[in-house]
Amino acid sequence: TSIGVVKESEPGEHRVAVVPAVIPRLRDLGCEVLVENDAGTGAFLPDSAYTEVGAVPVAGAELYERADVLACVRPPSGDQVPRMRRGQVLVGMLEPLADPDLFRALAERGVEAVSLDLLPRTLSRAQSMDALTSQASIAGYKAALVAADAYGRYFPMLMTAAGTAKPAQVLVLGVGVAGLSAIGTARRLGAQVTGYDIRPETRDEVHSMGARFLDLAGVSVGSGEGGYARALSESERDAQQEALQQRIGEFDVVITTALVPGRKPPLLVTREALKGMRPGSVVVDLAAGPRGGNVEGSEPDRSVLIADGVRLIGAGNLPSSMAPGASAAYARNIAALLAHLVRDGAPRLDLDDEILAATVVTSGGQVRIGGGAR
Ligand code: NAD
Numbered sequence: 001t002s003i004g005v006v007k008e009s010e011p012g013e014h015r016v017a018v019v020p021a022v023i024p025r026l027r028d029l030g031c032e033v034l035v036e037n038d039a040g041t042g043a044f045l046p047d048s049a050y051t052e053v054g055a056v057p058v059a060g061a062e063l064y065e066r067a068d069v070l071a072c073v074r075p076p077s078g079d080q081v082p083r084m085r086r087g088q089v090l091v092g093m094l095e096p097l098a099d100p101d102l103f104r105a106l107a108e109r110g111v112e113a114v115s116l117d118l119l120p121r122t123l124s125r126a127q128s129m130d131a132l133t134s135q136a137s138i139a140g141y142k143a144a145l146v147a148a149d150a151y152g153r154y155f156p157m158l159m160t161a162a163g164t165a166k167p168a169q170v171l172v173l174g175v176g177v178a179g180l181s182a183i184g185t186a187r188r189l190g191a192q193v194t195g196y197d198i199r200p201e202t203r204d205e206v207h208s209m210g211a212r213f214l215d216l217a218g219v220s221v222g223s224g225e226g227g228y229a230r231a232l233s234e235s236e237r238d239a240q241q242e243a244l245q246q247r248i249g250e251f252d253v254v255i256t257t258a259l260v261p262g263r264k265p266p267l268l269v270t271r272e273a274l275k276g277m278r279p280g281s282v283v284v285d286l287a288a289g290p291r292g293g294n295v296e297g298s299e300p301d302r303s304v305l306i307a308d309g310v311r312l313i314g315a316g317n318l319p320s321s322m323a324p325g326a327s328a329a330y331a332r333n334i335a336a337l338l339a340h341l342v343r344d345g346a347p348r349l350d351l352d353d354e355i356l357a358a359t360v361v362t363s364g365g366q367v368r369i370g371g372g373a374r
Helices: 020-028 047-051 060-066 100-108 124-129 131-150 177-188 202-208 234-250 271-275 323-341 354-359
Strands: 002-005 032-036 056-058 069-071 089-092 112-115 158-160 163-165 169-173 192-196 253-256 282-285 302-306 310-314 360-363
Touching (some): 002 060, 020 032, 020 047, 032 047, 032 060, 047 056, 056 060, 069 323, 089 323, 100 360, 112 354, 124 323, 124 354, 131 177, 131 253, 131 282, 131 310, 169 177, 169 234, 177 192, 177 253, 192 202, 234 271, 323 354
Parallel strands (some): 002 032, 002 069, 069 089, 169 192, 169 253, 253 282, 282 310
Antiparallel strands (some): 112 360, 158 163, 302 310
8 A cells, every 4th residue: 555645735834744753653554655745844854854764755746646545634725636536545634514515526536535623532542543632732832822922021920120020811712622732831831821611521621720710600501512512502602702701801811712513613702802901912813714713803814903902813724833743743643543544454444433434524436424425
């Protein structure tokens, strides 16, 4: 079996799906590893680093022709799909819910696509493959650094000859993987941190990180399926926005990371609420994306100074901004998935397997998202 490492095509994407450190493991599976020329340069991994561990750098044309399995980070572009061939397996974070046309095109070409972002995260044997977690944890870390960088005062309490600086008050909304990582990072920088989430089990997690939990008066809590949050009703959402608006002025920095799988991000912080923050405050919206974010008016990769001197930052592709570390973690997730896929030297997409039943999104010419053919 040949595993082909794709050079990412999305502008600004510097990660690479496979790093040299995992190549011995892939070769132990009986696989040959082909790497598209310059695939790793965005993560400071020249072709020579791959050659040293026995992988073979090749031009794109050869890669798409020879590889049995293609490994990527982001969904393929419209230019990449026509280069793929029938029976070729594609593994990556393919975001199958974002662009249905892409999956029809992949199915029509006969590509067998496996999307790591649909991995059942509660399954313990899938943990080593959990790329959403590895990348969200990097995003949360970086979001705290972005916030600290934009904030015009110290995060820690500091006593100096020039006086005492008060610690920054940081609020993290949504304490899933990214939120917990942001809390930990802001704490390590010395801020006083408060976390908030609607899943009741997060209270203990927030406390265990040495942070406070924000109780919002009049807002109901509750979990949904598979350990994820449920979507709030309109009146619950209004109550939450209202309650947050009352409290947000207590904080210097707000980092938002709320998400309900398959939905557009919940709007937690309204324009009105932002007006209640002090000048010089900073808000980083990790959920900012094409479908909006957790903060009204945030856009990905955009930092704006809004009324009254509050800086609103829509996060862009934060894992890509840490491409070496993010690629190293992602490559371990991909290697674990490939170890699961490749049996006796060949990839097998056994749809009775719990992991593959959830993650195989095109197979036998059909799109099958969520376990059934469509
Ligand atoms: P997660 O599912 O682990 O966590 C999301 C949390 O939000 C959950 O704890 C959930 O309970 C909470 N939540 C949902 N609705 C809420 C509400 N109304 N109020 C309060 N909390 C609510 O997800 P994650 O992997 O941590 O990702 C979080 C967000 O970060 C997502 O929007 C994801 O797309 C984004 N993200 C961005 C980047 C980037 O680089 N910009 C990278 C990774 C993840």
